[in-house]
Amino acid sequence: METRSSTDLPPVAKAYNGVDRNAFLFGWTPQAEIWNGRLAAIGFLGYLLWDLAGYSVLRDVLHIISY
Template identity: 55%
Template sequence: MDSNKSVENNGQDRNAFVFGLSPQAEIWNGRLAMLVATYVLLKDVLHLF
């Protein structure tokens, strides 16, 4: 990325928890899905619960 270019910011925090169909909600959905997938994989590998 060129140092001359400015990065557009819409004024919203990307990590904020926002309900509805929003980019922030999709980020949190992805994070939750990764946590669940990791839990299921570890449960299967380690035979827990």
């Protein structure tokens, strides 16, 4: 098996469409989809923490509907 030195490694894929992956771009771009997923994960985690604290929107709505 052949080993390569750290200076001989290929560059990390940095871009989609020639633009940095983490750039905050507006519109229908791969970067926007990455940010959408990140923000959705943060929102989901926030709701889980809110629910663990005892403030469940879903439970309250189901309780109101069951009357």
